Amino acid sequence: MQGKKNRREKRFSLGDAAIVGIILIAIIWGAYTFGVPHPTVITTTSQGNEAPDFTLPVVNENGLSGQNVSLSSFRGRVVLLEFMEPWCPHCQKMTSVLDQLYQHFSSQNVVILSVAGPWNGASASDAAQFIIVYHSTWTYVYDGSNSAVSTYGVSSTPTFFLIAKNGEISGTYQGEVAYATLASDITRLNT
Numbered sequence: 383m384q385g386k387k388n389r390r391e392k393r394f395s396l397g398d399a400a401i402v403g404i405i406l407i408a409i410i411w412g413a414y415t416f417g418v419p420h421p422t423v424i425t426t427t428s429q430g431n432e433a434p435d436f437t438l439p440v441v442n443e444n445g446l447s448g449q450n451v452s453l454s455s456f457r458g459r460v461v462l463l464e465f466m467e468p469w470c471p472h473c474q475k476m477t478s479v480l481d482q483l484y485q486h487f488s489s490q491n492v493v494i495l496s497v498a499g500p501w502n503g504a505s506a507s508d509a510a511q512f513i514i515v516y517h518s519t520w521t522y523v524y525d526g527s528n529s530a531v532s533t534y535g536v537s538s539t540p541t542f543f544l545i546a547k548n549g550e551i552s553g554t555y556q557g558e559v560a561y562a563t564l565a566s567d568i569t570r571l572n573t
Contacts, residue, residue, distance in 0.1 A: 433463070433545045436530040438523035441498060441509045451523055454549070456493045460571045461545040462564065464496040465536040468504050468512035472558050473540045477516040479561045483568065484520045492568055494520040499531045501539075546571050 437452040453461070462483065466473040484494050496518070498509035506524040513522060525531055534543065544553040544567055553567055 431551055432549050433461075433543060433551050434530075434533045436525075436533065438497065438525055438530060439506070441506050441513070441522045441524045443510055443514045445510045446506050446524065451495070451521060453495070453545075456495070456545075457549050458547050459491045459493050460487075460547055460568055461493045461495055461543075462568065463543040463545055464494070465531060465534065465539055465541045466496050466498055467501050467539045468498060468508040469502060470539045474512075474516065475558055476540050477518060479559070479564065480520065481516075481518070482561050483564055486565065487568055487572070488520070490572060492572055496520065496522045497525050497530055498522055499525045499528055499536075499539075501528075544568065544571065 433453060435452060435454040437450050440447040440449045440451055453463070462480075464473075464476075464480065466476075480494055480496075483492075488494075498504065498506070498512070506526070509522055509524055512518070534541070538556055540557065542553075542555040542559060542564070543551055544555075544564075546552045552571055555564070
């Protein structure tokens, strides 16, 4: 038996398959994370700094309305600025909170402004459909070039900026935020 080599049959065990699966998931996650362009974080959107101005087209339930809105046109009013995506489940959940805030504060010189962006192929038509489905009554604009998203350094949705009457950023929130938190902060700024 000197000429014969001792061979062992190799088979994938369940543990080996799990390891291969984890490695594949890590590779796919890494390719997505590093392959998808993410906005650059701009430090000028920190609390206490003036909110960068932008002008974007208004979206309503029919799509692009042909009108534009500038953030600076709301100077003298408290603004809750939301960056959202129509496909985002957290943005969808926040519509009831934003609706409550709008119902409570819209007559008190407070503005809610939602900026929809094109991440994952979202279009102005998708934003219009979102407005219909969620019965949104506040103002939406569409940032087709991601210019405002980049300027504000938004990396996830929803992201909110609370802007004081003087145009300074008073607070930043990411993800789902409780009504009580936003209402309290808006009330503080609106007195």
